[in-house]
Amino acid sequence: MFKFSPSAKLARTACAAMLLVAYTGKEARCQQDAERGAKALANWLECDYCTQNELAIVKSYGEAIVPGIVAVLNEGPSTAKHADLGKALAERYDQLVEQSKKNQNAPVAVTKEKFVELYWVAFDVRHRVRAAQALAAIGEGRARAALEATASKADREDVRAAAREALRTLAR
Amino acid sequence: MRLSIPGLFAIAGLVSCPLTGSADDELRIENIVGDDNAVVVMDSRASAGGTWWCSNDEVLRTKGELTVGQRDAPSGCNSEIAVFAKEIAMALSFPAWSDSDDIHTMTMKPIIDVPVSVWITNASMEVRAPLDMANATWIYAQNKVGVQFIATYHLVSGDAKAVATIGKSCDSIGWIRRSAWYTPSTLNIYYVENIILPPELARPGVLDVPGLNCDRFGDGRIKGDANITFISGSSNLATLAHELGHAFGLRPGSQGGHSNDLRGFDPSNVMWGGGSPTRSHFSLGQAFRMNTQADEWGGTMLIANGLRAGPGRTCPPLTTSDICPPLALDWSRP
Numbered sequence: 001m002f003k004f005s006p007s008a009k010l011a012r013t014a015c016a017a018m019l020l021v022a023y024t025g026k027e028a029r030c031q032q033d034a035e036r037g038a039k040a041l042a043n044w045l046e047c048d049y050c051t052q053n054e055l056a057i058v059k060s061y062g063e064a065i066v067p068g069i070v071a072v073l074n075e076g077p078s079t080a081k082h083a084d085l086g087k088a089l090a091e092r093y094d095q096l097v098e099q100s101k102k103n104q105n106a107p108v109a110v111t112k113e114k115f116v117e118l119y120w121v122a123f124d125v126r127h128r129v130r131a132a133q134a135l136a137a138i139g140e141g142r143a144r145a146a147l148e149a150t151a152s153k154a155d156r157e158d159v160r161a162a163a164r165e166a167l168r169t170l171a172r
Numbered sequence: 173m174r175l176s177i178p179g180l181f182a183i184a185g186l187v188s189c190p191l192t193g194s195a196d197d198e199l200r201i202e203n204i205v206g207d208d209n210a211v212v213v214m215d216s217r218a219s220a221g222g223t224w225w226c227s228n229d230e231v232l233r234t235k236g237e238l239t240v241g242q243r244d245a246p247s248g249c250n251s252e253i254a255v256f257a258k259e260i261a262m263a264l265s266f267p268a269w270s271d272s273d274d275i276h277t278m279t280m281k282p283i284i285d286v287p288v289s290v291w292i293t294n295a296s297m298e299v300r301a302p303l304d305m306a307n308a309t310w311i312y313a314q315n316k317v318g319v320q321f322i323a324t325y326h327l328v329s330g331d332a333k334a335v336a337t338i339g340k341s342c343d344s345i346g347w348i349r350r351s352a353w354y355t356p357s358t359l360n361i362y363y364v365e366n367i368i369l370p371p372e373l374a375r376p377g378v379l380d381v382p383g384l385n386c387d388r389f390g391d392g393r394i395k396g397d398a399n400i401t402f403i404s405g406s407s408n409l410a411t412l413a414h415e416l417g418h419a420f421g422l423r424p425g426s427q428g429g430h431s432n433d434l435r436g437f438d439p440s441n442v443m444w445g446g447g448s449p450t451r452s453h454f455s456l457g458q459a460f461r462m463n464t465q466a467d468e469w470g471g472t473m474l475i476a477n478g479l480r481a482g483p484g485r486t487c488p489p490l491t492t493s494d495i496c497p498p499l500a501l502d503w504s505r506p
Contacts, residue, residue: 092307095310106310110303133377
C-alpha cells in the first residue's frame with residue numbers, strides 16, 4: 001500500500017515555501033492596502049458631491065493614511081498631476097482662442113499663462129482644502145500638528161482658513 | 173459581339189437594381205455648415221431581403237445626402253430622425269416613409285443662442301466667469317448639442333444687499349426671483365464664495381461643492397428653479413458646463429444625471445461628478461435629452477425658456493425605450 005511519507009528535506013522546503021508565501025502575501029496585502037488608500041484619498045479629493053461616503057472611507061484608514069494627506073496639504077497635487085493638468089489646460093486655452101476668432105460671444109481675455117495659473121490654483125487649493133477636511137475627520141496627533149502648521153504658515157489665506165476651520169472641528 | 177453605349181447602360185442598370193424593384197430611400201439634410209459630418213439618429217421600420225424589423229437608435233453620419241436603405245411605412249415602429257450638427261440646432265423630424273422610394277428632406281435651423289445672466293458676488297471670480305462660459309460654449313459645440321451661450325455679466329460683489337439676497341444656496345431662490353438680480357425665463361448663474369448644500373444633498377464633513385443647480389431644490393415654498401445655478405470658488409473649468417447639463421434636464425444626479433460609474437461612461441464625461449477640470453464629453457443620449465427633456469422639475473430650460481419648440485419628451489436619464497435612446501448612446505468622433 002502506498003504511503004505518503006515526506007522526507008525531512010521536503011518538509012523543510014515546503015515550510016520555507018509557505019513562509020515565503022506568507023511573507024510575500026503580507027507584502028502584497030500591504031501594497032494593496034496602500035493602493036486602496038491612495039485611491040480612496042483621490043476619490044475624496046476629487047469628488048464634487050461626494051455621495052459615495054468618500055470621506056468616511058478615507059477616515060477608515062486612520063493614521064496609516066495621514067502622511068499621504070499631510071503631503072497633499074503641504075504640497076498640493078503631485079508633480080505628475082500638475083504637469084498633466086497644465087498641459088491639458090494649455091491645449092484647452094488654444095481651443096478656446098480658436099473658437100473666439102469665430103464666435104464673438106466667447107472671448108478669451110487672458111494670456112495662456114494666466115489661464116493655466118487660474119485653473120491650476122483653483123485645483124491646487126481645492127485639494128489642500130479637502131486634505132484639511134480629511135485631517136479634521138481623522139483627528140490623529142500628526143493631523144493636528146500638520147493643520148496647526150498650515151494654519152499659520154500656508155501661502156494662501158483660503159488654505160489657512162481651511163486649516164483653521166479644520167482645527168475648530170477637531171476642538172469640538 | 174459588339175454592344176452599343178445605351179446597351180451597356182441598360183445592363184448596368186439591371187445589375188445595380190434588384191428585380192423586386194425596391195430601391196433605397198434617401199435622407200437629405202439642408203443647411204449643414206461647411207463640410208461638417210452631421211450625426212443622424214434614426215428610428216424606422218427597416219426592411220431587406222423580404223424581412224422587416226423596427227430599427228431603433230441607428231447612428232449614421234452624413235454631409236448632406238444619405239442613402240438609408242429600404243424604409244417602410246411605420247406599421248407600429250417609431251419613425252423619427254434626430255440630427256445633430258455643428259453650429260446648427262438639433263432637429264427632430266418624423267418622416268412618413270412609404271413602402272416605395274422616398275426622399276425625406278430636413279432643413280436645419282440656426283444654432284440656438286441661449287441668453288445667460290451672470291451675477292458675480294465673489295469678485296475673485298470676475299475674470300474666470302467669462303472663461304468658464306467660453307469653455308461651456310466650446311464643450312456644447314464639440315458635442316453638437318446645438319446651443320451657444322450669450323452671457324451678460326453683472327458684478328454685484330460691492331452691493332451688500334445683492335450679496336445677502338443671492339445667498340449661498342437654493343434656499344434663497346424665493347428672494348432671488350423677487351429681486352432685481354434675476355432675469356425671468358433665462359438661465360441665471362450666481363458666482364458665490366461657497367455653496368451650502370441643500371439638506372437633501374448634505375453629507376457629514378462635506379463643506380464645499382463646486383456648483384449647484386436648483387432644479388430640484390427650493391426654499392420650502394418653491395419646489396425649485398433650474399434657471400438658478402450657483403458656482404462657488406472651489407469650482408473648476410468644467411463646473412459651469414456640468415451645471416448647465418442639469419439645467420437642461422440631466423437629472424436627478426443620483427439617477428443618471430451624474431454619469432459616475434454608469435456603463436459606457438468615464439471621467440471624461442461632463443456629467444461625471446468630479447474628475448478632471450478639462451473633461452469635455454457628452455454622449456449622444458445626453459445631447460438628445462438636453463434638447464428634449466420633460467420632467468416634473470420643468471424639463472430642459474431650452475423648452476421652458478422658449479428657445480426650442482415643445483412639447484418635451486419624458487426620457488429620464490436611465491430610461492431607454494423606442495422613443496428614448498440609451499443615455500450612453502454615442503457617435504464616433506469626429
